Amino acid sequence: MRSCAGTWVLPNYSKVSCFNGNNISLSFPSRFGSDTQKYTVLKSFPIASAASVSGSGAQYSGSDQLLDVQTKQKKRIAGVDQDELVEDPKLLADPDSCFCEFSGVEIHHKVYDAQLQAHEAESVSSETKSVVTSMILLHGFGASVFSWNRVMKPLAEAIGSKVLAFDRPAFGLTSRRDSVRHLSSGNGESKPVNPYSLAFSVLATLYFIDFLAAEKAILVGHSAGSLVAVESYFEAPERVAAIILVAPAIFAPIITQKVVEGHQSGTNNHTEEDGSNSNNMGNPFIQFSNILSKFARFISQAIMRIVKGMTVMLSSLYKRFLSAVLRSTLAIMLVRMLINKFGIAAVRNAWYDSKQVTEDVINGYTKPLRTKGWDKALVEYTAAMLTDTASESKPPLAKRLRDIKCPVLIVTGDTDRIVPSWNAERLSRAIPGSYLEVIKHCGHLPHEEKVDEFVSVVKKFLQKAFDDSPQQRPQVVV
Template sequence: MQMLLMLPSLRPPPAAAQLLAAAPARKSLLLARRPAGPPAASASAEFPGSVPDSAQMPPRQRRRRSVAGIDQDELLEPDALADPDSSFYEINGVRLHHKVCSHEDEDEDSSSDQSSGSITTASDAVRKSQIGLPILLLHGFGASVFSWSRVMRPLARMVRAKVLAFDRPAFGLTSRASWSADDAKPLNPYSMAFSVMATLAFIDYLGAEKAILVGHSAGCLVAVNAYFEAPERVAALVLVAPAIFAPRKVVKEDQSGDQEAQQTQNVPSDENSPPNLFARIWGGFLQLWKHIAGLVFKIVTAIQGVVRSFCIKALVAFLRSSLGAALVRWVMDKFGVLGVRNAWYDPSKVTDHVIQGYTKPLKSKGWETALLEHTISMIIDSASASRVPVSKRLSEISCPVLVVTGDTDRIVPAWNAERVARAIPGATFEVIKSCGHLPQEERPEEFLSVVENFLRTMFANPNEQVFQAAV
């Protein structure tokens, strides 16, 4: 029994106790074996698997933001990006970038050609016949004055007057004005009303009573709205790939008529049939449900209005947030250049010069905020119940109208542009072959020929027409 009590005292000490006891001796042994010299540079020199101290790591370079190849850390004021032939015209505190081509400049060029021995032919005399009306060019969404660069000078020669193109707010090199609904400014610079006012102001700027308005895509909306605002100031409208009607499915009238006829055949309407109590009860029941359905429809419509208003406010708040700005930068970076190429009939013919022309405005400060404010203004305008859409007023246009489209327009299909031409009384409709959404850029010669034929038909005086016939 005593031997059993003595067994615990004979157990060996724990392994941990042995290690702790041996630690001082092992440590002194390691210190004795370490060679003399300077201390190690870092812990990783002794232990290759360890992580270096953060203080000794090289500083990280901040990632630079780029949108469509444009460095967003080196943005400039729009004035600093202007071309030698750029001008600025201030309206309500907004500096509108524009360019002007004059036929007088072309006359100087032609006179220098004549002095060098060139001969003026009869066709040159016809080309110089007086139309005498200035032209205002209105670009589409995402474009700028650049989109008219290939046709401005030829148009000036054609009409024997000045041709002006300007960048609407949020586009090109026009200043990015800060604006919100709480501002005391009289007019939102990103609204349709401001673009219309600027269009009419530029007619005054040219010192003209009337002008020919040439709009492209969404710029056609500005041209038509300017006509309705002051029809006496608009001599003619040229609508290029007009983005006025939203694409929709066309339902054939005969099919709908057949369905209505089939539905009416299922309703008993024989007055000579014997009275049927069940039929009368069923008819009254249907009438009751008809009234109930009408009441429910009115309630749902009212609820939809409230929900729609709430959704619009939520959408506007999101677009004005930092997430909205990040979203628009991402969209422009991923799809901006692709959208330009998709607008052409043959995307492979889009040169670097064209890409640079469309991406240049991305170098200006505040471009994403301005683009978002323009989008917000479009949403609010479309939700306005008091304003009649332009698409429902096209029949009121009485000035000469030309509608031009490309046969392979992927953005505004040719059949959609033809709908606009049919809705305007007396409008002329022309289709340019092997052409996409930008006839003035992709097929400038064909575009100028179509526009010239239209303008000379509408505005050439009888003497000029006789002269042309004689030639």
């Protein structure tokens, strides 16, 4: 094969001509006449070793290179090459990123301090600084600190204090660790705590309140982060000044009127029973029937206790089996497949107008997929969520919601496709005295899609909630 001014002449009067610097055109005589047959291949394939022409056709022998390209595409998950993962998440950090260790886990977080800004220092009085309240932002499933980037500064300026957002384990750039760690409790004892569990996220939230040197903090939870905010309140209600739930992924109970008639009915039954007993004291058949009835109740209660014990045992065995399945190689493969197929689509679906989802947004959400162990961490998180035993000793959350005493704001988008707005409306009825704000033409991410409206809603809520408590209220800058 010889070269001539950008054209390679091959045997059997065939030619390979280069055009536009990108493609290569093969042409050679047809077996049926003088017309030529033309084929175009990528210029990146080496012609000298990969292409051969013989008489009536061309055969490309570079299948290995093509197979390598296909294999590399298969190794990309949500557009991220899984052969180029980093061991240390800190290598992917932003200039304003911070890391701190909590119970053996390096937690990635960001802090915006309004008081450090010159213009804020001039506008906030010294008296206000002493009673100012900080704010902690808790992201949802599959999100990270990135989700709060647009509102951290305006929220900090609104309260005139510090706003902190951190990545919960399994998400963002927080380190991936073993499933069980020993965490020191308040009384000096240590107990095993799964870093991927809800309990760990609650303890980490309370840790960051101390980290900010704040007496109390306003907790802002988005989607699944709302559950962390609520459970943090129940863990230490004296440390929480207010709760803001954004598109809360908390299943709201159906509020029903308390049945008062049951007590009255019981009273009437008791009276009737007394009357019947007085009338039938001398009837041996009635007395014998009552004895049999009491004996039957005793036997049924004993059977129910046995069944309950068997249920607990079977539940424990089921959870062990489920935990083993969730931590299997098959589960990891399933997680990778789901993230690859639905990850980016879920981000777009979370917005009211998916056309506003830019490449920067996609890159922000997929950055954690560039760290080693992200898939195993998601599996561990799922296993911890489905096999959580710590919550079994507590009453159901639906029954505890009415016990929340601090100010609560619930924000939802009217076109939320992930957590419908009707759930937020029902949740507002389950939490006494809570405020509900519905943002129009907004999806699952009000703090990303409608920044100005979201911040305005938060300001209005804080002014109302703390208007009667000047000693605790934050300085809301309008």
